[in-house]
Amino acid sequence: xxxxxxxxxxxxxxxxxxxxxxxxxxxxxxxxxxxxxxxxxxxxxxxxxxxxxxxxxxxxxxxxxxxxxxxxxxxxxxxxxxxxxxxxxxxxxxxxxxxxxxxxxxxxxxxxxxxxxxxxxxxxxxxxxxxxxxxxxxxxxxxxxxxxxxxxxxxxxxxxxxxxxxxxxxxxxxxxxxxxxxxxxxxxxxxxxxxxxxxxxxxxxxxxxxxxxxxxxxxxxxxxxxxxxxxxxxxxxxxxxxxxxxxxxxxxxxxxxxxxxxxxxxxxxxxxxxxxxxxxxxxxxxxxxxxxxxxxxxxxxxxxxxxxxxxxxxxxxxxxxxxxxxxxxxxxxxxxxxxx
Numbered sequence: 045x046x047x048x049x050x051x052x053x054x055x056x057x058x059x060x061x062x063x064x065x066x067x068x069x070x071x072x073x074x075x076x077x078x079x080x081x082x083x084x085x086x087x088x089x090x091x092x093x094x095x096x097x098x099x100x101x102x103x104x105x106x107x108x109x110x111x112x113x114x115x116x117x118x119x120x121x122x123x124x125x126x127x128x129x130x131x132x133x134x135x136x137x138x139x140x141x142x143x144x145x146x147x148x149x150x151x152x153x154x155x156x157x158x159x160x161x162x163x164x165x166x167x168x169x170x171x172x173x174x175x176x177x178x179x180x181x182x183x184x185x186x187x188x189x190x191x192x193x194x195x196x197x198x199x200x201x202x203x204x205x206x207x208x209x210x211x212x213x214x215x216x217x218x219x220x221x222x223x224x225x226x227x228x229x230x231x232x233x234x235x236x237x238x239x240x241x242x243x244x245x246x247x248x249x250x251x252x253x254x255x256x257x258x259x260x261x262x263x264x265x266x267x268x269x270x271x272x273x274x275x276x277x278x279x280x281x282x283x284x285x286x287x288x289x290x291x292x293x294x295x296x297x298x299x300x301x302x303x304x305x306x307x308x309x310x311x312x313x314x315x316x317x318x319x320x321x322x323x324x325x326x327x328x329x330x331x332x333x334x335x336x337x338x339x340x341x342x343x344x345x346x347x348x349x350x351x352x353x354x355x356x357x358x359x360x361x362x363x364x365x366x367x368x369x370x371x372x373x374x375x376x377x378x379x380x381x382x383x384x
Contacts, residue, residue, distance in 0.1 A: 050212065050270060052080065053331065056360060056376055057087035063356050063378055064262065064329055065091060073240075073258040075325070077249045078265055080272075082108040084331075086236065088262070094240035096258055100248040100302055101273060103200055103283035109193035112242040116235050118194055122186035129191075130230045132177070133198060138169035139176050146290040147278065149220060153290060160295050162216045162278060163224065167206050170228050171282075174199055179285055194233070200279050202228040212275035215294050250305075250315070253322035260327035263319065265306040267336035273299035312337040313346055320350045326383050333360075334375040343379070351381040 053060065061084070068074065070092035076085045079097040085108055089095050097108040117126035145151040148168030151159045163171065178195050181187045187195065208217045208224035217224075245252060249263070266272060273280065277297045281288060288297040305315035316338065320328065328350070332343065347353045360376040 050266075050268070050272065050275065052083060053264060054081070054083040056331070056358065057084050059358050060084055060262070060329070060331065060378055061087045061091050063380070064088070064260070067327055067380060067382075068093070068260050071240075072260065075256045075258045075261040076264070077245075077252050077256065077261065078263055079108050080104050080264065082111045084262060084264065085242075086111045086238070089238035089240055089242060090236065092239055094242060094258075096243045096245065096256065098245035098247060098249075098252055100246070100304070101276070101280055101283075102246065103196075103276065103279040105244060105246045106193045106196045106200065106283045108244045109190060110197040110233070111236075112238070112244060113190050114194055114233075114235050115237045117233075118188075118191040120187070120191055122181060122184075127232070129195065130198070130232065133174055133195070133202075133230045134228070136170065136173040136177050138166070139172040140169055141172035141176065142287040143171045143175070144168040146295050153295065155290070155292075157293055160216055160290075160293075161208050161218070161220060161224075162213070162295070163203075163206065163208060164220055167203075167224070167228055171199070171203060174228075175282070175285065182285075196283055196285075198230050198233075200282050202230055203282060204279065205229065207278070212270070213278045213294075214270075214275050248304075249319055250322070253319050254324070256323060256325065258325055260329065261323055261325045262329045262331070264331045265312075265315070266304050267306070267333045267338075269307050269309075269337070271299065271303050271307050273302035273304075307337065309337045313342060316343065316346050317349075320347070320381070328379075328381040328383075330379040330381070332377050332379065334377065340377070347379055347381050351383040354380040354382075356380070 073094040075096040077098040079085050079099050085095050085097040120126050120129040123129040123132050146153050147160050147162040148165050149161050150165035182192050208220055305311040356378040358376045359373045
């Protein structure tokens with residue numbers, strides 16, 4: 045699944061799962077409560093684990109439902125099958141709605157500013173048309189929860205490929221780029237019949253931690269100051285199927301109530317402590333970067349309060365959302381805490 049996403053672990057998933065597999069036998073259960081694009085969740089599922097995936101934001105939950113729970117192409121009886129569902133999305137009638145007005149190149153944002161160039165006018169009306177259609181299908185009971193998520197998953201992937209951004213949705217480019225002028229494409233997914241029994245939840249890790257009943261947990265917290273809720277507000281709006289106030293020049297949805305303490309240097313260490321305190325599992329695996337808000341020695345000190353710590357390291361290409369982000373490789377760290 046091609047995806048521009050801060051901290052995306054797709055290229056590291058095999059290494060991460062390989063290290064976990066040295067400790068946790070196949071057939072065990074593991075939680076991934078900060079699942080993001082669910083790339084590690086699906087890799088764990090492929091390796092024979094039963095996975096409980098979750099996230100505080102809605103669009104990662106959509107991805108997780110699709111990747112873990114749709115083990116075969118959904119029936120989509122109301123649309124005549126999966127292939128017909130994709131054709132329906134491709135041919136949806138354009139609507140000059142919320143995305144056209146707030147995020148389209150020919151729109152008129154409600155706050156009176158100039159058009160926000162997140163999308164071409166054609167793509168914005170296409171997105172609005174599909175959003176209208178998906179909401180109607182759900183309201184009519186014509187799709188079940190997994191089918192609903194698969195449609196939203198497709199829309200998010202297609203939208204992300206034509207978004208006129210340099211990496212995240214913090215802001216848009218000054219002029220429409222070549223990729224932004226391409227039409228939305230809805231490519232068939234490869235559904236995976238993984239062996240485990242999977243569950244998908246939604247909520248902040250600090251709240252879900254005490255409810256997790258698995259053999260292990262894998263944590264992938266944010267490690268920079270950039271908040272996911274703000275940087276991916278457009279995708280969150282697609283997943284939430286709402287029309288929030290689009291504030292400021294960037295049109296961000298209200299997001300501060302979803303801010304993660306892991307993104308702030310002053311609170312990240314305590315966020316680790318609170319989460320680990322509430323987790324009642326034998327093994328915890330944590331992905332963290334040398335660029336993280338919590339320094340290595342401080343993090344090791346925190347983790348050591350909860351069990352025996354083993355550290356694994358892997359060089360990794362640094363994520364660059366724009367030209368101002370430093371280039372080169374970064375050391376990705378995987379901490380294993382075996383509870384005392």
